[in-house]
Amino acid sequence: MRIADGIxxxxxxxxxxTICPTILWDKDEWVLxxxxxxxxxxxxxxxxxxxxxxxxxxxxxxxxxxDIDHIGGLPAFAAGKPAPVVYAHEGDKAVINGKQPMLKAxxxxxxxxxxxxxxxxxxxxxxxxxxxxxxxVDRTLADGEELPFGGGLTVIHTPGHTPGHVSLYHKPSxxxxxxxxxxxxxxxxxxxxxxxxxxxxxxLQSLKKFRDYDIENIICYHGGLLxxxxxxxxxxxxxxx
Numbered sequence: 001m002r003i004a005d006g007i008x009x010x011x012x013x014x015x016x017x018t019i020c021p022t023i024l025w026d027k028d029e030w031v032l033x034x035x036x037x038x039x040x041x042x043x044x045x046x047x048x049x050x051x052x053x054x055x056x057x058x059x060x061x062x063x064x065x066x067d068i069d070h071i072g073g074l075p076a077f078a079a080g081k082p083a084p085v086v087y088a089h090e091g092d093k094a095v096i097n098g099k100q101p102m103l104k105a106x107x108x109x110x111x112x113x114x115x116x117x118x119x120x121x122x123x124x125x126x127x128x129x130x131x132x133x134x135x136x137v138d139r140t141l142a143d144g145e146e147l148p149f150g151g152g153l154t155v156i157h158t159p160g161h162t163p164g165h166v167s168l169y170h171k172p173s174x175x176x177x178x179x180x181x182x183x184x185x186x187x188x189x190x191x192x193x194x195x196x197x198x199x200x201x202x203x204l205q206s207l208k209k210f211r212d213y214d215i216e217n218i219i220c221y222h223g224g225l226l227x228x229x230x231x232x233x234x235x236x237x238x239x240x241x
Contacts, residue, residue: 001224001225002051003173003175003217003225004172004173004175006025006026006150006151007023007024007170007175008023008048008052009021009022009224010022010023010044010047010048010051011047011224012040012047014037017069017222018222018224019036019037019069019221019222020219020221020222020223020225021035021036021044021221022034022177023048023051023053024150024153024170025051025052025053025056026150027056028056028059029056029057029058029059029060030048030053030056030057030059031060031149031150032048032058032060032061032062032077032084033061033062033064033177034062034064034070034179034221035061035070035071035072035073035074035077036069036070036072036073037068037069037113038068038072038073038075038113038117038121038122038125039072039073039076039117039118039121040072040073041073041076041077042076044073057082058077058080058084059084059085060085060086060087060149061074061077061084061086061087062087062141062147062153063086063087063088063092063096063137064165064166064167064168064177064179064180064221065088065092065161065162065164065165065166065180066088066095066096066102066162067103067104067105067161067162067180067196068109068110068113069221070179070180070221071096072113072125074086074096074128075124075125075127075128075129076121076124078128079124086137086138086139087137087138087139087140088137088140088141089141089155089157089166090140090141090142090164091157091159091162091164091165092163092164092165093137093140093164096129096136096137097132097135097136097137098128098129098130098131098136099132103198104162104196110130114126141155141157141166142155143155143166144156147168150170150172151170151171151172152170152171153168153171154168154169154171156168156169156210156213157206157209158178158179158181158203158207158209159199159203160197160198160199160200160202160203160204160205160206161179161180161181161192161196161197161198161203162198165179165180165181165203165206166179167179167181167210169213173217174214174215174216174217174230175215175216175217175218175219176210176215176217176218176230177219178210178218178219178220178221179220179221180192180196180220180221180222181203181206182207182218182220182237183220183222183223184220184222184223184224184225187226189220189233189234189236190237191204191207192204207238208238210234210238211231211234211235211238214231215230215231216229216230218233218234
């Protein structure tokens with residue numbers, strides 16, 4: 001779904017689950033925010049082409065946090081030539097680098113996911129996350145940092161869902177890319193899902209950071225786009241927490 005020139009929300013459907021990565025692009029490059037589940041890279045690339053990226057290279061991947069539905073597609077993208085530069089917050093860096101176990105994905109769940117993958121995708125995932133030989137994160141993100149993508153992208157550290165969870169504010173389109181800090185359910189903006197948020201109190205406090213931004217649109221990785229009056233919806237939500 002087109003948000004504005006050069007920014008698009010993608011929608012990937014997996015039966016009961018839909019996830020919404022975001023892409024930014026211009027005449028020279030495209031940037032991917034979150035990589036989906038293992039094996040989903042071809043679908044994301046096809047959706048990006050449909051959005052109009054043309055033949056420009058994928059230069060950058062920004063991982064909002066460590067959960068497998070956000071980092072699972074990374075190995076296939078990292079195998080590209082040239083490999084994109086990968087950004088993540090220090091709080092989740094060790095997990096994404098394969099040096100610590102994922103906070104919410106048990107070994108049994110990971111094994112089950114890998115069994116369903118083609119051999120190449122399974123091998124890439126194991127090499128990157130289970131038996132790493134190099135670092136997967138090239139650059140770390142800092143709270144308040146301005147990234148030079150899409151006309152300006154501000155990093156907002158929003159811990160609670162994971163220690164290194166970040167949201168991103170795209171100033172030109174007044175769009176908040178909330179990742180899993182919030183969800184949209186039946187057209188209503190809600191806080192993070194408690195069942196998959198280890199520190200719910202911290203996650204709810206993190207939402208108050210959004211008050212500092214002029215927000216029209218909100219993209220939630222689960223639930224998709226809430227368009228218009230973003231600050232009003234956030235104010236209503238944070239007043240309850």
